[in-house]
Amino acid sequence: MATTPLSANSHGDHASHELPFGTLVGILLLLMVLMGLTIGASYVTLPSVGPIPGIVINNLVAVGIATIKAALVIWFFMGVKFASALARIWVIAGFLVLFLMFGILGDYGTRKFEQVNGWETNVPHNGGETALPRVWPPEGKPSSTPEVEQGFRPR
């Protein structure tokens, strides 16, 4: 009964599947430190780097730290470190598709817009429609015009 490719494991014996207790504690402490770091970073106004505005750098730092934390949890706590090649492909494919899904955002740059009834004023509960509040500046008008405050949604 030979080992099938399905169960091929890069680490071999069963005992290596256990993480030492010290490693688990270390990961927990590292996650706590990273959490403190992300809280601190959110209160710091980071400078812009070249054409990239500072606020984008701020957001990249926040998402970057969250991604490192997630990677630590996935790799150590969720045991992907010891998982078979098949299981790893499954995990990577899942997050790859999530990444690709964000390409949908490009679609919103191709739309025309119409006014949303009820968004004429900033006063809430004026009896108007607020169900589809995809407000964007109308085409050809700078974003500081009153129409922007009134509200427009893609057609």
Added chain:
Amino acid sequence: MAAIAHDTHEDHGALHHQFENIEQQNDSYIVGMWTFLVTEVMFFGALFLIYTLYRSMYQMDWYLAHEELDVKLGAFNTIVLLISSFTVAVAVRSAQRKERGLVLANIGITIACAFIFLVVKAFEYSAKFEHHLYPGPTFGSVPEHLNGANANYAQLFYGLYFGMTGLHALHIIVGIIVLSALFNLWWRKCDSVMKDYIPTELVGLYWHFVDLVWIFLFPLMYLMPKPH
């Protein structure tokens, strides 16, 4: 064939007859669980996509609206979830080593952490409801809690806040149910968990995923940098 199946069965008490060996069986369970988790990633991913779109459009209004959220409570809940994730990892390790007492203790701490998280979340939600910050006809009727944000845009933020943290809280509740069932199996010394660590491992994977979602929700909801 029956003889072969019988032989294999004697070697590994946990092995089911349709698998070649225990490694293949464990791998099938793990891949199956990850398949479920990947669907969950897509499920939450769509919400993160909506969040990214509207946040990029209404940066300032969302920043003003998010200032109503309590960073201290959010950070406290993050610590609680990180600890619970750690205790689940210890529980899985103990299950592999067949240390029943440690498994029970760590699952117990995890369930306690889950309840603490929900209690804190309930306090946060009730404050938002008092201030009329839930999406609906009375949204923003206490204008001082909008911090000067456009009510329509702030309502979008709170719609996603309640949608995403609410869905996450639902996963916590499901987690409590599943962890309690696992605790019960260990408590009754059932063979299904005592002889095979995989059930404990799979529940652990689910709980780590719940922690994973919060790792992203916390900075995105509570820690918006000031647009500049």
